[in-house]
Amino acid sequence: MRVLGWIYLALAYGFIFLPVGALVLFSFQDGRLPVPPFNGPTVKWYADVLGDRDLMAALVNSLMVAAASSAVALVLGFLAAQGLARVALPGSVVMRGLLIAPMTVSYLIIALGLLSAFNHIGLRPSLMAAGIGHVVINLPLCFAILFAAMGAHQQNAERAARDLGASELRVLWHVSAPMLRPALLAAFFLSFTFSWDEFIIAFLLTRFDVTLPVEIWSMLRSGLSPATNAIGSLVFLVSVALLVVLEFTVFRKVRK
């Protein structure tokens, strides 16, 4: 039983890492075909990728969209969770349902709805449009995480601060936010990850300036080349490095 468990674990890791391993290995493929046989290592695809103006611009765009949309989703979600956790408002069940609703809808539908709506009002496809879409998908996430994290303990502290004469903004900033720090961090980074990797909304709502997944998609459609593997591996390595840094700095402190 015990041995079976370890075997299962090993097999599961094998399955989970199989495509990533192949991806990284063949990003060093010498030749145009990223499939076996492996012709020996080269880093020329990495040089290609790093020298690609559009790809690097897309990477920056993705960072901007992810940071901005996560920040907006976080603020909106935080305020809403504060409001709904504080008092029983009439219709608060409905409001909660409405705020969560986008989570139960396919991204494609959200994208299509926004595309026709933006067309209708004459807003051109842009990074801004994609960012608005990303706030829509990340707001429920931020709200749910923060709402679940709020408790009586923190409400008491807020009430005490208000009784002492602190303004609403000061209470939110100096009392609520610090007490919810782990949840805020989790919500922000989760949103950031979702936005960073989101394809279909960004694909339908951007035009010239596109995000990284969209740029990778058009790379993937325009020619067979291990450069696709190289950019995939780069994204992976950078994300993992970031994750490790966060794990040892921000989150470690939070857990204490």
Added chain:
Amino acid sequence: MSKTRFPLRAALAGTAAVVTLAAPAMAAEELNALIWCDHADADLLKPFEDAHDVRVNTKEYEGTAAGLAILDQSQPGDWDVMVIDAVDVGRAVERGVFAPLDPAEFPMGDYFPELTLDSHNSVDGTTYAVTEKFGYNTIAFNKAKVDEADMEDMGSLWSGKYDGKIAIYDYYLPVMGLVGLSQGVATKDLSAANLETLRDPLYKLKAASRQVSDVVASQTALATGEVDVLIGGGEWLTAVLHSENPDLDWTIPKQGALLWAQSIAVLKDSQNPDLAKEFVKYIVSPEGQARLATSSCYWGMPVNKKAGEVLDDSQKAVLRWDQQADYLSRAQLYPVPDADLDAEMQSMWTDMLQQ
């Protein structure tokens, strides 16, 4: 307290720093081009951008309907130039989106005569577009795996000999055109009346094939030996793989093949019509033509014969420069369906995919 703000602020500050570092030097002007993927190649755009101190923004589209839909959704003046299927120039002119061009400003005298395509690029005697690149949708194959003689007859694909070794290129117009040729229907004769005769052979073709795929998936399948034959393929698909696998080849079978030709036009509402026209001039110049012909997305024959002086011999060999006279005589232009026929063709294509 300050720790609280750290991640958000750091993330934003970090982003700002990256933006500042990575933002390229801004060019003085911008040109917005609605294009096919071969025009997105930096090697093609760079000489023009440098010469005119302009940044060329590109947006790719597939299929004329989608391209026209993008125009519909844009504000007037959003676009400066557009690449479009030569046979569909009329559709765009009908909507009044293109500006007239003076053919005298372009090197029409250096064109392959079959490719000036006046009947398609002009309406009522006014020219609205110029052809820029062409090639064939035909049969591409791996000559190490198939009998080359079989490839001279399209009927081989239905013979059972290559079942499970065929890929279909995922674009309904050329492939349905080819299936039509196999049934003795010329592309210009394709109509609602005889469209149904294609259904059965199309379904049988699907049954005999392994996949219906876009450019890269088709290239992958052909190059890795998953399939041996690709219907709808041609030099535009095999040329970039030539150095990897010289066995990848293409031919025009006895039933004929489809000639694809792309045109480029200046938009009527362009904010910068002079620069747009300069771009078109660059694209049809020998230098631009050679770069376009060997663009990283796909290769294709230049329409301007003078590009032959810029291309090297091996490139010309891959493009079959010397055989064009024969090929052109045996190829037909794409079908030009009206809206209803187009809808029926697409619907039949979807039905075929769902078989």
Added chain:
Amino acid sequence: MSIEQAERRRASALVAPALLWTLAFFVLPFAGMVWLSLGHLEGREVVAGPGPENYVRIFTDPSFLKGIRVSLEITLVVTVISVVLAWPLAWIIAMRVPQRWQRLALMLAVLPFWTSYVVRSYSWALVLGANGVVMQALIGAGIIDEPVQIMATRTATVIGFVHFFVMLLTLTIYSNLVQLSPNYARAAADLGASGWQVIRLVILPLTLPGVMTGAFLTFVLCIGDYITPQILGGNNELTLPQLIMLQLGRRGDFPMASALSVVLMALVTLAYAASARWLKMDRV
């Protein structure tokens, strides 16, 4: 004004921005899409509705009906396989892996999450191809003589999906498992239950909410995904999202794309209704 009223007003002001955002960029666009779906494309022009043309076509045209069936079949198979594979993995990490390694073990199990989604599907195409790593290894090991076709079939699509959702579900089931008090298992063991009985009769039922929430998320994300079937399925059958993108990309037929999206939405709503009693969406 009473203190309570003031409190309520403040609370309403806090909720308002998020609600307005959701109304403006989610509810309204969705309503607009429903309206658009009642129009139809005639020739190359959109004719405004309301009329049932698109829906009639969706439910009579065999190709569209098959799209609905294919989407449902793939999504159900993927959801079931992913749960079945992820549960033991989460359990082993939560119960067998020593405490100090647990966080690392979990992070490893979800690490490929951080490769780009598009690239991840594509790398499965390379792995599963006739010349890919899997086939070559199987041939090398003498298990098969020549490559079996997996790439460009539904199997490839399912494998690609399962890979993603096993990671997701391992995460949700694990967080559910570690919240369980060990006392339940201990009590059951004291009452004479075997190790297997403890898992089946005590732990499994207790993780049901976590499993159902994860399964529902899997359903939503899977049935709405375009990339994975497009890259791995070889266009041998089309799912609903592929049909939607085909209407958009090739034809510019917004009304039909909208109608198909409404149908997609209806399927998700049905799945929600079926699993609602176990779901705690606001506690994900």
